[in-house]
Amino acid sequence: TDKTEGKVTYKSPSNIALVKYWGKKEHQIPANPSISFTLDTCATTTTVSYKKLNNKASDFSFDLLFDGRSKEDFKPKISTFLKRTEKYLPFLKSYHFTIETSNSFPHSSGIASSASGMSALALCLMELERELNPNMDSAFFKRKASFLARLGSGSACRSIEGNLMQWGAQKDTQESSDLYAIKYPYKVNPIFNNYQDSILLVDKGSKQVSSSLGHDLMHDHPFAEQRFDQAHKNLTKLKRIFEEGDLLEFIKIVESEALTLHAMMMTSMPYFILMKPNTLEIINKIWAFRESSKTHVCFTLDAGANVHVLYPENEKEKVYQFINNELVAYCENGQYICDQIGNGAEKL
């Protein structure tokens, strides 16, 4: 089959890990399995226009537009992604691509766009792959899209579908793989339906430690083996917790995972403190509120200062009030984003 030109658009969400991926082997293989909520509102929309070249080029040929403007500084990341995926998408050098991308969340909010961005791009390229191989079934399509997204940014492989995704082989989880993410295959209690994530933007400007440097710090890390082992154990524990909807135990694992991620950074060489004073203020407020309100609000963190506030949908009113009354003061310019667990990427 031949396809001379065309255009495809995908919208793909970000995701927030509950058990964190931190540390990797060669070829974007995770050092431990991870699990995440796919988000809904925080997403990247990417359009790829493709045009067949007369002759296969010696290098990748693409333009990149971010919010309608050409964006040279993102090009090396895309080139690296194309290099890694060419083996699996042999047509890449036969086309010129125009990649237009934009995020639903504010620019430089400290919300990483690599998961949403790389998954959206992987899906667009897979769509062309499907045009060239029309017999591909949809399960294979999604699996390969997740596989390719992983090569762009590890956590991106968890954004293709929703709403609870596992990436990384684990003996207790059937069919789990280091190569791509799967929908969590076990029973999940309805208390997790529409689970809420309000993202408090604590520090929008400051440079986070790049995740590639962060993963590297887990090589030769004094606590690496214990940490990887802990991630396995936490996944095992979550199986019952998800099934029974045991929110008290859920909270313990999620908050411990967030603090462990930061503890790994504090105890690596070189070491980093990625929380800000307001991150700690918010954590303390959440603990006090949880105690006094008898709600199940908890926090998790990425590799940065922003706080993700997680809670079940039926506690939304109470927690919104709490955020407005007590937490907004600790957000930069009072900014936060209310999101919730979502169903994954969609073709537009």
Ligand code: PMV
């Ligand atoms: O996908 P990367 O290489 O940007 O790593 C993401 C790492 C964390 O966000 C800190 C944790 C995770 O599992 O998403």
